[in-house]
Amino acid sequence: MDGASPGTSGCGLRMKSPDKAARNRPASSGKRVGQQPQFVLIGQPNCGKSTIFNEVAGYRSLTSNFPGATVSYTESRISVDGRPCNLIDLPGVYSLTSLDPASTETQRFLLDKPIHVLINVIDASILGRSLELTLQLMDLEIPMILCLNMMDEAKRKGILIDAKRLSVLFGIPVIPATASKGKGVQDLFRQALKASVRKPKARHIAGHRDVEKVIERLSRRVEKAGTAGSRFSSHLIATKLLEKDPYFSDHFLRKHPGLAAEAKRLGAALEKDHGRPSDAVINSERHALSMSLYEEVAQVRKPVIHWKDRLDNVLMHNFWGFVSLVLILFLLFFTVFKAGNWVENALLGRLSGFGEWLTRSMEPRSLLHSLVRGAADGLAGGIAIILPYLLPFLLGLSLLEDAGYLPRAAFLMDGLMHRVGLHGTAVIPVVLGYGCSVPAVMSTRILESRRDRFIASFAVTMIPCAARMTVIFGLIGYYLGGPAAFGVYMLNLLVILLTTGFLSRMLPESVPGMLLEIPVWQMPTWKVTWAKTWMRLKEFIVIAWPLLIAGSVILTLTDHFNWTGIFNGLARPVTWLLGLPAAVGTTLLFGVLRKELSLLMLQQALGSPLDSVLSYGQMMVFTVFVVFYVPCVATIGVLYRQVGVKKTLLIVLYTFLIALFLGFLVRIASWFIA
Amino acid sequence: MRQRLNQLGIHEGDVLIVQRCCAMRGPILVRIHGVGVALGRGVARHIRVRPQDEKSG
Numbered sequence: 001m002d003g004a005s006p007g008t009s010g011c012g013l014r015m016k017s018p019d020k021a022a023r024n025r026p027a028s029s030g031k032r033v034g035q036q037p038q039f040v041l042i043g044q045p046n047c048g049k050s051t052i053f054n055e056v057a058g059y060r061s062l063t064s065n066f067p068g069a070t071v072s073y074t075e076s077r078i079s080v081d082g083r084p085c086n087l088i089d090l091p092g093v094y095s096l097t098s099l100d101p102a103s104t105e106t107q108r109f110l111l112d113k114p115i116h117v118l119i120n121v122i123d124a125s126i127l128g129r130s131l132e133l134t135l136q137l138m139d140l141e142i143p144m145i146l147c148l149n150m151m152d153e154a155k156r157k158g159i160l161i162d163a164k165r166l167s168v169l170f171g172i173p174v175i176p177a178t179a180s181k182g183k184g185v186q187d188l189f190r191q192a193l194k195a196s197v198r199k200p201k202a203r204h205i206a207g208h209r210d211v212e213k214v215i216e217r218l219s220r221r222v223e224k225a226g227t228a229g230s231r232f233s234s235h236l237i238a239t240k241l242l243e244k245d246p247y248f249s250d251h252f253l254r255k256h257p258g259l260a261a262e263a264k265r266l267g268a269a270l271e272k273d274h275g276r277p278s279d280a281v282i283n284s285e286r287h288a289l290s291m292s293l294y295e296e297v298a299q300v301r302k303p304v305i306h307w308k309d310r311l312d313n314v315l316m317h318n319f320w321g322f323v324s325l326v327l328i329l330f331l332l333f334f335t336v337f338k339a340g341n342w343v344e345n346a347l348l349g350r351l352s353g354f355g356e357w358l359t360r361s362m363e364p365r366s367l368l369h370s371l372v373r374g375a376a377d378g379l380a381g382g383i384a385i386i387l388p389y390l391l392p393f394l395l396g397l398s399l400l401e402d403a404g405y406l407p408r409a410a411f412l413m414d415g416l417m418h419r420v421g422l423h424g425t426a427v428i429p430v431v432l433g434y435g436c437s438v439p440a441v442m443s444t445r446i447l448e449s450r451r452d453r454f455i456a457s458f459a460v461t462m463i464p465c466a467a468r469m470t471v472i473f474g475l476i477g478y479y480l481g482g483p484a485a486f487g488v489y490m491l492n493l494l495v496i497l498l499t500t501g502f503l504s505r506m507l508p509e510s511v512p513g514m515l516l517e518i519p520v521w522q523m524p525t526w527k528v529t530w531a532k533t534w535m536r537l538k539e540f541i542v543i544a545w546p547l548l549i550a551g552s553v554i555l556t557l558t559d560h561f562n563w564t565g566i567f568n569g570l571a572r573p574v575t576w577l578l579g580l581p582a583a584v585g586t587t588l589l590f591g592v593l594r595k596e597l598s599l600l601m602l603q604q605a606l607g608s609p610l611d612s613v614l615s616y617g618q619m620m621v622f623t624v625f626v627v628f629y630v631p632c633v634a635t636i637g638v639l640y641r642q643v644g645v646k647k648t649l650l651i652v653l654y655t656f657l658i659a660l661f662l663g664f665l666v667r668i669a670s671w672f673i674a
Numbered sequence: 675m676r677q678r679l680n681q682l683g684i685h686e687g688d689v690l691i692v693q694r695c696c697a698m699r700g701p702i703l704v705r706i707h708g709v710g711v712a713l714g715r716g717v718a719r720h721i722r723v724r725p726q727d728e729k730s731g
Contacts (some may be wrong), residue, residue: 094681126709129683157708243677283680312710316694316703411712415700424701424714514701514714515678 037196038086038114039189042106042137043121044130045092046404046519048149050074051179052121053089054528056189073109080189088113096136096236097245107247110140111232116196118144119188124154124161124176125520127298131290138170138202139236145195146174147188152181153520158301166297171203180525204235205293207285210273215239218266225256242267243279308521312408321412328405329431332396340473343388351380370560371553377600378552382545391537393435393466398532402524406431407516414514420497421504423447424514426456433463437635440465441642454643455503458651461631461639462496462658464489467595468627474599476623479611484620492627495658551590555601558586564605578621578663581606581613591626592633598626617670624666629659679721683707690723 041049057076074089093103096110120137122130127148137144148154148163167174173191177184206212219238232240240248241263253260267278274281314320358376362369400406406428414424422430425447433440437460444456464472477485558564564586568575571585583605591598602622606613614622630652631639639648683706684690693710694703701712713721 097677097681126683126707128707129709132681132683277676280676280680280686283677284685287680287683287685318694407712411701411703413700414712414714418699418714424712514712515682515717516701516712517682518703518710518712520710 036084036086037116037193038088039117039119039192039196040088040090040109040113040115041119041121042090042110042133043092043147043149044094044123044133045517047092047121047123047130048179049092049121050089051525051528052147052149052177052185052188053087054531055179055182055185057087073105078189080193083193085189085193093133095133096240097243104247110142111251115142117192118142119147119192120144121147121149123150124148125150125157125159127154127159127161128291128294131293132286134170135205135286135290136236136239138204139233139239141201141233143195143199144172144202145188145191145200146170146172147184148174148176149179151176151184152178156304156306158303160299160301162297162299166293169203169205169293169296172200180522205289207289211270211281211285214266214270215242218242218263221259221262222252225252225259238263239282242270243282311521315405316408316411321408325409325412328400332393332400335396336393339392340388347383347388348380351383354380365560367560370556374553374556375549377556377604378545378549382541382549391533394533394537395529397432397435398529399524401532402522402529404519404521407518410514410516411518420500421455422459422500423452423456425516426452426459429456429460430463433460433465434469435466437461437463437465437631438638441635441638444642451507454647455500455507457639457643458503458654459496459500461635461651462492462499462628462655464492464627465595467598467632471595471599471623471626475602475610475619479619480616488620488623488627491624491662495628495662499654499658552600552604555586555590555604559604574625574660577660578625579667580618580622584622588625588629592630595626595632615670617667617673620670621663621666625659625663627659628655628662630656679717682711683709684711684721 041053043049053074053076056078057074073091076087076089078085078087090106090109091103093106095103096107097103118137118140120134122134134146146166148161148166151161154161161176163174163176173195175184175188175191177188179185215235215238218241219234222234222237222241237248237252241252241259244267253263270278270281276284315324354376358372362372409431410424410427412424413427417424417426426444429440429444429447440460440463441457444453444460447453447456472485472488476488558567564583567589568582568585571589572582574588575582575585584602587598587601587605590601603610610619630636636648636652639651643651679685684704688706690704690706692702693705699715701714702718703710703712705711
């Protein structure tokens, strides 16, 4: 998901820390760092960094099996053998070249945040590729230790790694671990603590002499130009300049035009000698180096065929893959619906009794009565409507995410998604969108181009989130039955497809296409899955629930002071056009605050049972309008950060008009049916 | 594009196995150094491969 982690916009790191103690501390104050060792986890996507993080930090981080999902970083205070330390989990990056927001942010972090020990986490089963990042990190000249994670996976693949040999070659501690089973994690942090005192510096490993010479020459030039204040070694800067890294070029060349000329000249010389662009030369140099290191420390034997390998034969199959995709999504929704329904029914009865008991002693029609009544309704609405649906849904989603299903779904859907102008990768925000639009809009960051992000965000805001799902299920599903609810989903899907198709025609752009790692299947661990579910649930509890209660109180107050007429009058053009009772106007207006309020407010405005006040046709019109119209306030907030003011306004206006149009259409259709 | 491929472990001269072609002009799944990578058609088109034992990117 990620991108599913909250609190970060497209650029700039923001501290994301759920525990209060960490939130109240400044992000980095020199004084604190002087007292407390600061450990930083860094590694390629899916290497299990976040699993390690969660192992020691408890329920404090979002981890995801999707490359690039953790764009914001997570911080937590941990204790190693009784010593308090600070642990930071950086987003996964393939290399230190800033090609996407995640790696740019990582570079920025490494550049100006205090770090005592860098913990480079490596997926041991793909050691060869992972070492390419390690080689770049070693150039940073920050005390570093290496964690060979997923040793069990490597063993299964028949890769036996000589950790001691690796440690000798690099000159830094190497700790084998299997974080998913908690193995080696304790040892890792003990070593990290030791490293914060001993400060092991990695040995420089040189590549071919001719390339190394060019880098040396440029790095001397870099030194002359002065890199004062920069954490990076001149060697690293020189390498990155030859690689034409946008971040480094921007950072160093603008200030030093002389250096720029030299970098260009040396780069051109390198290109001439090797007949390839200088970045390709450096890259293949690093690749060759890591492969030879890999061969030196690893023995490859016959892999054990595992159920994980067989699973893809079905789940990524050209036919069965799609069947299972539909089945998995259906199962997810079916479970949510069933479980939610069951719990809701069980809870709702008791809660309404509680509300009555609470207000019985009060004087009816008094202000206090209205206030308490509203608050109790909001509270009950939160417990009985949101939690039963949201909890199983978020849990299911986290399970799929942690198992590694999402990239596979993206793979399957890419062909189809391309037809409607989206990348297969966009299936992630789309699926997340069925939970909540807020993390879904945030997760569009995994898409590369601004255009794709805009189209995906647009689509996501129109997807019925869990809040709108409660309206679909609670109103249509309850009164008109399952098939009608399904119909609303289908209509919604159709409109989304038409919209994205139209947008992609309007905004033509060369499509570079999918480039996505498909990670090995993983058994989700309860610790990580629950941590993630809890984080998302907490967002709802902390943000949505108070709003729900506040909105509920506002509504009863509106009723108490008879403001309802004013709001209803304001919304009258819409309700008149849609053929809805005027009393629905307030509901629609306040529904923008949080859409899960809609059903609750509808009941308050009209009184239940709803089928005595609304015809089935009107219910359908109401639902269709609520599903499509203006995204909720929180979604508008993240949209603004993601795509800017103009595009956000465009989305808001479009969704409003389309909702009006479709609502009207349904109204006309209902005349014919009735 | 080349740098991105490099990051995911695909380099010139590497051996890669095409595992799966997705339906409906979907991406291609290749296995390289034991890692599965999905390549969209637009990306895959830019990779020239030689059949037999050795394939080069």
